[in-house]
Amino acid sequence: MKRIVVSWAVLGAAALLVAFAPLPQSARAPTERLFRVEAGDFAYSPAVLHVNPGDEVTIQLVSTDVVHGLYVDGYDLRMSADPGQSATLTFTADQPGSFRLRCSVTCGALHPFMTGKLQVGSNFLLWRGVGLAFLALFGLLFFRQPSPNTDH
């Protein structure tokens, strides 16, 4: 019984560590980053923007068909571009993680699903999630006490 309690305590501590331990971010010096993002046919191109934490990011949105917008989850920033025109948004990528880009102007049938991604540094949320999933697997396979059953 004591062994089980210790095992669970160790597993719980490990889970807390994986979930909340501070992780080092990239030590690269912040730079200026410029992206020309084309919006058309319910997609952004490029669809994924990679930057480092602290970078000063400028997104130049160019619409190739109808009016499109761009909203950055987490940063709560938005802009829109008329057909054939471009609009510019500059901000400092001070929050690390992965953020969805969404079209903020109704642009057609698939508008709610017109998405892209801004990746600032490492996606620690994902890695923490993966770590917790493997920890759960480890606990289930090696620690969890079997349920009462029938021996056939």
Next chain:
Amino acid sequence: MNILRYPLIKSLLKNRWPQFTIMVVALAGFLVAILSGLFGTPVGSRNFGIVFVWIAWWALLMLVAVPFLGRGWCSICPIPAPGEWLQRGNLLGPDDINHRDHGENKKKNSVFSVRSVVKPHNRRWPNRFRNIWLQNGTFLLVALFSTVILTQPKVTAIVLAAFLFVAVGASLVFERRAFCRYLCPVGGFIGLYSQLAPVEVRVVDTAVCKAHTEKTCYTGSADGYGCPWDVFPPGMVKNTYCGTCMECLRTCPHDNIAINIRSFGADLSVERVRKMDEAYKAFIMLGAAAVYSTVLLGPWGTLKLAAYSVGSLPWLAYAASFLTLILLALPGLFWLMIWTGIQLSGSALPTKKLFIAQSYALVPLGLSAWVAFSLSFVFANFSYVLAALSDPFGWGWNLIGTAGIGWTPWLTSLTPFLQVGVLLGGFLWAAITSRKIASENTINTLAMKLSAPVIIFCLTFTLILMGLLVA
């Protein structure tokens, strides 16, 4: 704990008026959704039909109703209501209620009699279709066209009207709620996931039922109808086919029906009613959640356009890939996991039996996948609901002064954290369920080996979905 011990809850559930009123309001909303789809603006995000069905109702269903109330939605769903009223010849209780009433009450109830309108055939549903294979088919049919249905108001309206039309037709030809039980594409997955809900309708004491020869819960009485879902309440051991309509509560003369609050997922350990059609429903739902997360939420415009261009070559490729993944690849891979588990554990149980049994571990995994998927767009787009309430047809109305509210995404910073939490919870739940199921007929040491490949399968799926939703 039986919540019917509380007189207020019991009288609210036994009384037909609260349920009837909610159903009528829902039916009115449903008809507005159809009308706005047909005659309103073609801009989905400004159309009541799209916004209310695919954002408001979907959020209510997947984030609240199904996880916590199981088939709670089915008890107030407006789709079968008109057909059921015609079938019964009454909007409220059975005609016998009218016969027993006197004076004013009799007059009041007779207003709700619609017996003269049509004569239902009340045929029995064919035996060979007494399963959810047809529901699996109808769900896949809707799923294949879902990118268009979700985004085109007119198509949403046509689909909703078709549901209503088929439900009325089924009620006029067949007995009870044949549409809900055997055809409704939504009811199929609600039933599957209702096994996880912390609430159940059950008989208190089966001995009382044994002594009760009339079996009014199934045959009906002056107080209510025989189970509309064609379920025999004393034999009910899981939620899947109980529509929580409360008729058995009204017809049981011995007060022998309970609504129990129970642990989440209690039905998953019921061994004797596991079936291949339900197993396949689990695969269909799991695969569909992954496909939608990829196509609708991913950054790949080509995939979105392929899923949207119905009838084109890219759409045919999409449809073929969708069906192959869901009907062949996922079950095939799972079968391989079961076979591996058998090799590792040396279990003598038939592979098919284990395949079906272990597929129930995919029920919590699937629900968590759907919740995580829904979180991605429900909160981000919920502000459309306020605007659509004020201007349901997109005609420039401003009924409650909220038509001018622009798109304002909610909780988008929090959503990825919630999604990771939900997916991890789903994985843990699935793994524990797999382990429990494996322990039913195998000694403990071997149960771990038997379930390990299934747990790996669940882990892989969880990581893939996590990658699709938060990476």
